[in-house]
Amino acid sequence: xxxxxxxxxxxxxxxxxxxxxxxxxxxxxxxxxxxxxxxxxxxxxxxxxxxxxxxxxxxxxxxxxxxxxxxxxxxxxxxxxxxxxxxxxxxxxxxxxxxxxxxxxxxxxxxxxxxxxxxxxxxxxxxxxxxxxxxxxxxxxxxxxxxxxxxxxxxxxxxxxxxxxxxxxxxxxxxxxxxxxxxxxxxxxxxxxxxxxxxxxxxxxxxxxxxxxxxxxxxxxxxxxxxxxxxxxxxxxxxxxxxxxxxxxxxxxxxxxxxxxxxxxxxxxxxxxxxxxxxxxxxxxxxxxxxxxxxxxxxxxxxxxxxxxxxxxxxxxxxxxxxxxxxxxxxxxxxxxxxxxxxxxxxxxxxxxxxxxxxxxxxxxxxxxxxxxxxxxx
Amino acid sequence: xxxxxxxxxxxxxxxxxxxxxxxxxxxxxxxxxxxxxxxxxxxxxxxxxxxxxxxxxxxxxxxxxxxxxxxxxxxxxxxxxxxxxxxxxxxxxxxxxxxxxxxxxxxxxxxxxxxxxxxxxxxxxxxxxxxxxxxxxxxxxxxxxxxxxxxxxxxxxxxxxxxxxxxxxxxxxxxxxxxxxxxxxxxxxxxxxxxxxxxxxxxxxxxxxxxxxxxxxxxxxxxxxxxxxxxxxxxxxxxxxxxxxxxxxxxxxxxxxxxxxxxxxxxxxxxxxxxxxxxxxxxxxxxxxxxxxxxxxxxxxxxxxxxxxxxxxxxxxxxxxxxxxxxxxxxxxxxxxxxxxxxxxxxxxxxxxxxxxxxxxxxxxxxxxxxxxxxxxxxxxxxxxxxxxxxxxxxxxxxxxxxxxxxxxxxxxxxxxxxxxxxxxxxxxxxxxxxxxxxxxxxxxxxxxxxxxxxxxxxxxxxxxxxxxxxxxxxxxxxxxxxxxxxxx
Numbered sequence: 001x002x003x004x005x006x007x008x009x010x011x012x013x014x015x016x017x018x019x020x021x022x023x024x025x026x027x028x029x030x031x032x033x034x035x036x037x038x039x040x041x042x043x044x045x046x047x048x049x050x051x052x053x054x055x056x057x058x059x060x061x062x063x064x065x066x067x068x069x070x071x072x073x074x075x076x077x078x079x080x081x082x083x084x085x086x087x088x089x090x091x092x093x094x095x096x097x098x099x100x101x102x103x104x105x106x107x108x109x110x111x112x113x114x115x116x117x118x119x120x121x122x123x124x125x126x127x128x129x130x131x132x133x134x135x136x137x138x139x140x141x142x143x144x145x146x147x148x149x150x151x152x153x154x155x156x157x158x159x160x161x162x163x164x165x166x167x168x169x170x171x172x173x174x175x176x177x178x179x180x181x182x183x184x185x186x187x188x189x190x191x192x193x194x195x196x197x198x199x200x201x202x203x204x205x206x207x208x209x210x211x212x213x214x215x216x217x218x219x220x221x222x223x224x225x226x227x228x229x230x231x232x233x234x235x236x237x238x239x240x241x242x243x244x245x246x247x248x249x250x251x252x253x254x255x256x257x258x259x260x261x262x263x264x265x266x267x268x269x270x271x272x273x274x275x276x277x278x279x280x281x282x283x284x285x286x287x288x289x290x291x292x293x294x295x296x297x298x299x300x301x302x303x304x305x306x307x308x309x310x311x312x313x314x315x316x317x318x319x320x321x322x323x324x325x326x327x328x329x330x331x332x333x334x335x336x337x338x339x340x341x342x343x344x345x346x347x348x349x350x351x352x353x354x355x356x357x358x359x360x361x362x363x364x365x366x367x368x369x370x371x372x373x374x375x376x377x378x
Numbered sequence: 379x380x381x382x383x384x385x386x387x388x389x390x391x392x393x394x395x396x397x398x399x400x401x402x403x404x405x406x407x408x409x410x411x412x413x414x415x416x417x418x419x420x421x422x423x424x425x426x427x428x429x430x431x432x433x434x435x436x437x438x439x440x441x442x443x444x445x446x447x448x449x450x451x452x453x454x455x456x457x458x459x460x461x462x463x464x465x466x467x468x469x470x471x472x473x474x475x476x477x478x479x480x481x482x483x484x485x486x487x488x489x490x491x492x493x494x495x496x497x498x499x500x501x502x503x504x505x506x507x508x509x510x511x512x513x514x515x516x517x518x519x520x521x522x523x524x525x526x527x528x529x530x531x532x533x534x535x536x537x538x539x540x541x542x543x544x545x546x547x548x549x550x551x552x553x554x555x556x557x558x559x560x561x562x563x564x565x566x567x568x569x570x571x572x573x574x575x576x577x578x579x580x581x582x583x584x585x586x587x588x589x590x591x592x593x594x595x596x597x598x599x600x601x602x603x604x605x606x607x608x609x610x611x612x613x614x615x616x617x618x619x620x621x622x623x624x625x626x627x628x629x630x631x632x633x634x635x636x637x638x639x640x641x642x643x644x645x646x647x648x649x650x651x652x653x654x655x656x657x658x659x660x661x662x663x664x665x666x667x668x669x670x671x672x673x674x675x676x677x678x679x680x681x682x683x684x685x686x687x688x689x690x691x692x693x694x695x696x697x698x699x700x701x702x703x704x705x706x707x708x709x710x711x712x713x714x715x716x717x718x719x720x721x722x723x724x725x726x727x728x729x730x731x732x733x734x735x736x737x738x739x740x741x742x743x744x745x746x747x748x749x750x751x752x753x754x755x756x757x758x759x760x761x762x763x764x765x766x767x768x769x770x771x772x773x774x775x776x777x778x779x780x781x782x783x784x785x786x787x788x789x790x791x792x793x794x795x796x797x798x799x800x801x802x803x804x805x806x807x808x809x810x811x812x813x814x815x816x817x818x819x820x821x822x823x824x825x826x827x828x829x830x831x832x833x834x835x836x837x838x839x840x841x842x843x844x845x846x847x848x849x850x851x852x853x854x855x856x857x858x859x860x861x862x863x864x865x866x867x
Contacts, residue, residue, distance in 0.1 A: 033525050033526040034630045038630045076422065078646070080444045080647060084419065113419070128536070129597075130597040131532060132596040133596075191623075194623060195622055195623065198620075199617055200615055200617075204606075205605065219611075220611075221610065237611075274599055286610075290605045290606065313601055315599035316599055316600065317597050317598075318600075320528035320529055320532070322630075325630065329525070333533055336533055337536045337539075338541075338544070339539070
């Protein structure tokens with residue numbers, strides 16, 4: 001270990017990986033197999049005397065303050081390192097609002113004076129934990145479920161699907177079912193709902209869900225008493241049903257997966273279906289994977305997919321991480337190698353031109369030969 | 379005025395535009411400006427365990443993942459675990475009493491064994507089957523992350539790929555360069571590079587990297603997915619056996635689902651922080667190294683340098699009316715201070731007047747030019763507040779004596795009182811002022827008054843080589859006074 005220390009002195013400081021989720025923040029060092037801390041994305045605000053969530057903001061200034069406080073907490077209470085002159089790998093969704101990205105960059109570069117930031121999207125990072133050339137990443141976060149096809153480390157952008165079917169949708173349904181059972185609005189706080197979900201709820205298999213929808217519902221699972229709240233068996237079983245509820249818009253989770261596959265080039269569709277990875281904290285619900293598999297196998301034989309998709313099997317991967325840290329571990333793997341470090345946006349660069357590359361920005365996605373390039377003096 | 383549990387009635391405007399009570403402000407003696415936690419640079423100074431108050435060098439802390447090796451937290455309620463001792467009779471082997479004659483006599487002595495126990499929730503390390511330890515501290519079994527091996531494989535694999543990428547790039551560049559080069563080597567002439575030769579011969583191009591790539595097995599997907607257990611619909615749920623979310627997330631590596639898999643959590647270290655001014659890089663605070671000490675080596679708090687204002691009392695604030703306000707000013711410095719009250723509008727803008735400074739300074743600045751630090755200035759904001767009232771500043775210059783701890787004992791107040799100065803006692807001074815409130819102020823809205831302060835400050839920093847700098851400075855600060863709510867007539 002003495003040798004390691006000697007090298008560490010010469011070498012660059014170990015970078016940190018930051019995954020600022022809506023509910024939980026994952027933070028730790030590159031090259032490690034798990035984050036150092038998973039904490040709620042909130043901080044104590046002494047002025048208003050309550051916890052404030054990082055993602056609750058009305059203006060850029062407010063978000064700036066939130067991020068400064070949150071990162072201070074992470075750096076000095078949990079991970080205990082100097083942020084200065086240290087690289088950061090930021091795990092973000094491809095659909096992160098521009099305001100959030102730009103403000104986070106401003107906080108990291110000007111407030112914490114980090115030496116470089118690597119911006120990495122969670123879809124590719126999840127695929128990185130598998131090592132397979134093709135992966136279909138279904139990541140269920142707090143707010144949204146995103147389906148992202150990663151083919152040879154490239155995201156098929158036009159096939160990207162996103163639906164508001166995250167953990168919040170499950171929480172809302174669970175709260176509704178509990179209220180219905182109690183006969184009065186219980187107004188349970190979010191953490192109690194989460195606690196009930198984590199301890200008692202599961203996703204019932206497809207056959208049972210069909211029975212529930214029919215006229216003869218099955219005998220519900222045992223009911224549980226959590227604190228003062230009586231959780232009926234039906235609520236335990238059916239709280240995740242909104243993820244699979246289909247309507248004319250085909251906006252359920254399995255529909256999103258199939259729509260993503262259908263939008264991909266013809267020759268990778270089978271490979272994608274054979275390499276599905278479920279990631280994100282919302283995917284940790286018991287039975288969710290089995291239910292999704294059953295739904296996918298059933299739906300692919302139904303219109304409108306039976307005419308366009310000829311997929312006979314869906315296969316699922318087990319990532320070398322818990323569901324909620326999957327993207328983080330991908331970030332830790334990427335940030336440890338030289339390849340990741342070379343892709344960092346250095347501080348000097350940001351000083352010259354304080355903007356970030358973004359896949360939706362025409363400045364970044366116009367091909368070099370495109371005639372518009374000449375007009376823009378790029 | 380700052381209280382522990384009450385709102386801050388008097389707030390100072392920091393040089394970065396934040397409003398803070400004086401107790402959470404710093405004063406940089408080199409820039410002569412008020413700084414706050416938002417516009418200074420925090421640094422990790424030293425690591426220590428908050429439970430055993432043991433210092434840990436930062437390199438050791440890094441190796442131990444910032445965790446104390448002897449203190450543990452309860453995985454169930456996060457209280458600190460205590461080590462308990464029991465007398466344990468060592469297990470006897472009774473099959474062969476004759477052979478084990480001597481050994482038995484020795485092992486008959488009861489041995490002290492230790493286990494961890496939580497005094498708050500009664501969780502013990504025996505609950506989860508951790509064997510008792512023969513030593514009081516340390517020696518607890520360490521668990522390894524079940525995914526660590528696979529993640530290491532991935533790391534090696536991607537490192538090898540990066541290396542290969544780099545080598546190929548170098549190869550390509552060398553080829554380009556060699557074609558233009560003057561001298562043609564044999565390998566170039568035949569179009570044969572070392573790597574290509576190895577490639578043709580079917581040898582691995584470079585030993586370590588390609589072997590890592592070749593031996594890497596991508597993750598295997600399976601069509602079978604884990605179904606729910608059959609008894610899930612009929613089994614009684616025992617909530618005491620299932621962990622809660624905070625319990626799971628406290629150990630991110632394992633995230634145990636069942637209570638039986640909870641393990642003691644090694645206590646996370648704490649850090650002492652030192653603080654630095656961003657503008658001049660001087661330390662504002664620096665703690666003492668000893669974890670037991672709460673003193674500072676350097677402690678440039680605004681509380682010791684900036685005159686403190688306290689509200690004694692005030693008349694209710696009415697729209698369009700004038701009400702009396704009693705303030706107490708005190709001089710915390712060791713030098714006499716002259717004070718003037720101003721309107722905030724009359725404060726000269728502190729537009730970093732570039733007085734001709736010493737040659738060294740300008741040289742330093744020219745050296746720093748190429749570093750291009752302009753865009754990294756900490757964010758400065760226009761302070762956000764709405765002052766409905768303002769204090770009418772009296773046109774007098776007040777003098778405050780220096781702080782003298784011995785003066786506490788003599789109680790004859792100097793009686794140079796007039797209609798503004800109510801009383802005066804050593805370094806303190808009470809003022810009677812008038813607050814004028816706008817006509818437009820609505821009843822029930824918060825009454826906020828603002829006031830600017832001009833004060834003289836003697837800089838006691840040992841001057842640099844060129845001692846021509848003035849030691850006495852005139853500084854300004856603006857305070858926001860919270861006068862309750864505007865009363866509706």
